[in-house]
Amino acid sequence: MAFNILIVDDSAVMRGMIARVVRLSGLPLAAIHEAGDGAAGLAALAEHWVDLVLLDVNMPVMDGEEMLRRLRAHPDTAATPVIIVSTEGSEARRAALEALGVSFIRKPFKPEELRALVLQATGVTPEDEAYAAPHPAGTAAAHDGALDF
């Protein structure tokens, strides 16, 4: 499969850096979408098929935790794989986020670390990567654009 990835981070430089690391990871990519806050991230999910969300926590307008709650509450996105990308070092906070069914990677990170976590979070094996089919857990939003969070 080729991944459609949504990067949600309020820093344009950090979005660019994460996108660069994604490309360096060697993951097969269909598209990388970007959003500057949680609300823009939900809007992007309503427009694009997304196999995986790389989500910052501390953002203006709508933070990552609120976006995650809305995403999990919607039947079409409840199973969408999410990786929290944060500087967060607290075990308690990390456990709370992981309880919401997400993976976690701490900034800064290496391409190989991200690759391993993406494959784990999406349940895709390296053998699966040969198939260019959308992942079943990805968002179904692109079909009708009717997602309402």
Add this chain to the structure above:
Amino acid sequence: MPLPTPPERLLLTTARSTFESLALLFAEPLAGPPGGPLGDSFGDPLGDGPLGAGAVAARVAFAGEAAGRALGGALTLAVSADVAAALAENMLGAAGPGGPGPEARRDAVGEVANVVCGHLVSAAAGPAAVFRLAAPAAVPAGAPAGPWHAWLDVEGGRAWAALDAPDALFAAGATA
């Protein structure tokens, strides 16, 4: 160069590793002028300070709880113009004509400050502590720099980091 205090050693170590891992820039401890580049009152004195014209600064506030105590503070990072440009170029992997603009440079410095603050606070207070970091922001006039400072040579450029936090932040880590 006076020996750094334990909090200043942690500040130096965290800043150095962040410059290297986030932007592939190597930093070394440096003896700098006392008091930092911003003077007693934060405003817009960067242009006349030891960091030179075009310097960029960002501040990340944090608040949380460690060892049953509410604690808060802020991390300030100021860098010379060449370091700000190198950070943005290396983080984005794009060194176009003229390099990244002022907004990208401020953004890059803010993100480095954010990562330094996040790692420093959890290292100081221990993994059981719970802190929330505010978004990187411009340094407001009159904001305190705090008791701990570190100067760095970043591949020929200059950087200064300061931590405004109570001693209890480090005591919490020691008892965690």
